[in-house]
Amino acid sequence: MAANAGQMTPTRVRDVELTESTLTWTNADNTKEDATTHEILFIIGSSPDHTPSFTIFCLKEDTENQTRPFQLLLLQTDKIPHELKKLVITGLPPHLQPAPNNTVDIVVSTKSGTGLAQLFWQDVLQPLLQSASSKAATEAYEVTVTQDAQSVRQYATTLKQSSAPRTIILLSGDGGIVDLLNGHEPAADAILPLIALLPLGTGNALFHSLHKPCESVPGPTPLVLALRTLFLGVPANLPIFQATFTPGSHIVTYTDPSLSTSDSQLPHKQDVKTLYGAIVASHGFHASIVYESDTPTYRVHGSKRFGMVAQELLKISHPYKAALDVLPPSSDTLERDPHDTHGYILVSMVSNLESNFTISPASKPLDGKLHLVHFGAISGDRAMEAMMKAYDGGKHVDVRWDDGERIRYEEVREVRVVSEEEEEERWRVFCVDGTIVQVERGGGMSVGRADRELFRILVDRRVLGSEG
Numbered sequence: 316m317a318a319n320a321g322q323m324t325p326t327r328v329r330d331v332e333l334t335e336s337t338l339t340w341t342n343a344d345n346t347k348e349d350a351t352t353h354e355i356l357f358i359i360g361s362s363p364d365h366t367p368s369f370t371i372f373c374l375k376e377d378t379e380n381q382t383r384p385f386q387l388l389l390l391q392t393d394k395i396p397h398e399l400k401k402l403v404i405t406g407l408p409p410h411l412q413p414a415p416n417n418t419v420d421i422v423v424s425t426k427s428g429t430g431l432a433q434l435f436w437q438d439v440l441q442p443l444l445q446s447a448s449s450k451a452a453t454e455a456y457e458v459t460v461t462q463d464a465q466s467v468r469q470y471a472t473t474l475k476q477s478s479a480p481r482t483i484i485l486l487s488g489d490g491g492i493v494d495l496l497n498g499h500e501p502a503a504d505a506i507l508p509l510i511a512l513l514p515l516g517t518g519n520a521l522f523h524s525l526h527k528p529c530e531s532v533p534g535p536t537p538l539v540l541a542l543r544t545l546f547l548g549v550p551a552n553l554p555i556f557q558a559t560f561t562p563g564s565h566i567v568t569y570t571d572p573s574l575s576t577s578d579s580q581l582p583h584k585q586d587v588k589t590l591y592g593a594i595v596a597s598h599g600f601h602a603s604i605v606y607e608s609d610t611p612t613y614r615v616h617g618s619k620r621f622g623m624v625a626q627e628l629l630k631i632s633h634p635y636k637a638a639l640d641v642l643p644p645s646s647d648t649l650e651r652d653p654h655d656t657h658g659y660i661l662v663s664m665v666s667n668l669e670s671n672f673t674i675s676p677a678s679k680p681l682d683g684k685l686h687l688v689h690f691g692a693i694s695g696d697r698a699m700e701a702m703m704k705a706y707d708g709g710k711h712v713d714v715r716w717d718d719g720e721r722i723r724y725e726e727v728r729e730v731r732v733v734s735e736e737e738e739e740e741r742w743r744v745f746c747v748d749g750t751i752v753q754v755e756r757g758g759g760m761s762v763g764r765a766d767r768e769l770f771r772i773l774v775d776r777r778v779l780g781s782e783g
């Protein structure tokens with residue numbers, strides 16, 4: 316469907332001043348208002364041959380306000396403080412301008428996170444794009460609003476029909492990325508579509524990992540950072556990995572056994588051989604948390620849902636029976652891990668699974684390296700201790716207990732996991748960027764870096780500076 320919202324009229328203001336990190340201004344009725352510099356997105360200035368005029372774009376967020384969590388401010392003024400000049404742009408950057416040789420798509424994943432993507436599109440992004448454009452640009456955007464769990468993949472399959480440059484503004488969590496990656500296989504010489512990610516999911520691992528060098532407390536919220544990247548960012552190839560599964564494996568969604576089985580509760584099963592991912596592939600505790608927390612009942616709790624399910628799983632501390640083989644970066648020989656049972660096997664291409672959960676502290680944005688994080692079938696108390704240290708800047712990677720048990724953390728080229736003798740399906744789940752795959756008894760997964768890229772992604776310039 317085409318977008319067609321009206322343009323937002325900027326508020327005329329004067330006496331715009333900056334004191335430390337507070338922006339103040341005076342309205343036409345002489346009232347004074349303010350915002351923090353962390354709420355400023357960017358400033359659109361008139362072209363040099365016109366009378367100077369600036370529109371300051373700010374986003375105020377109030378997560379407690381259920382009906383109006385987002386407030387976009389457009390302040391029009393003739394003069395801005397000198398310190399703000401670096402935020403001035405002249406309008407929509409080329410990657411956001413719909414043109415015969417540039418397609419711009421918007422994908423709104425309505426069930427991501429706590430379900431705010433559609434409101435964000437209507438109240439923030441659509442008026443923002445419209446107001447930043449000199450013509451009615453958003454009418455030329457194609458908007459896909461998800462109707463079901465297949466919508467993003469279906470959208471991705473349509474991409475191969477065109478070979479022109481394309482920007483995809485994706486309002487979702489990590490699931491939207493994995494769906495794009497697995498719905499689209501471009502021709503070898505195609506111009507890779509460019510993803511602009513607006514983090515409206517729960518964990519938003521890819522977004523937080525890519526923006527790690529830009530995040531600070533106090534500082535801009537993830538959505539402010541994302542909108543700055545949308546307008547001011549630069550494209551980079553998105554490194555990905557490929558997970559290959561044994562025959563009989565299928566993608567599955569969780570069915571809460573305590574709820575009565577109606578049709579809508581039945582698990583949806585879909586055969587799978589390989590999946591591309593950009594974030595993590597796992598088996599054990601992490602995969603089980605993702606699998607068992609993905610219910611409507613848990614989803615309403617936002618990112619707390621992971622912790623709630625983790626508590627339950629820690630009480631059980633299931634020893635996952637599996638064979639783990641690891642290929643070090645500079646070797647051609649797989650090495651068998653000595654453990655027969657495991658608590659946590661996770662291969663990560665990113666540093667963070669949530670903004671404050673640093674699973675792989677050595678991972679740098681876009682470095683394309685895989686790191687293994689592993690522990691054996693340790694007690695719930697020890698697992699909890701390790702997880703808490705991951706929330707403390709990734710200190711879990713140095714944990715070692717007196718009896719010799721430790722967290723294994725190292726760069727890897729490939730990892731193979733084969734689930735052994737697990738009777739219950741519940742303990743035979745694997746996770747690729749939030750997608751859950753259940754394998755047959757004795758089945759498993761191998762993970763290594765993919766030999767090609769499928770998409771580019773917009774990143775903050777500072778990220779490219781910190782590469783390598």
Ligand SMILES: Nc1ncnc2c1ncn2[C@@H]1O[C@H](COP(=O)(O)OP(=O)(O)OP(=O)(O)O)[C@@H](O)[C@H]1O
Pocket residue numbers: 424425426427428429461462463464465466467487488489490491494515516517518519520748749
């Ligand atoms: N209208 C819809 N009906 C049913 N399912 C939907 C709909 N829209 C999106 N979904 C599904 O909801 C899931 C949302 O996943 P996504 O990863 O975007 O959010 P999240 O799980 O909250 O965040 P994260 O993965 O970052 O923790 C996806 O599996 C997607 O396919």
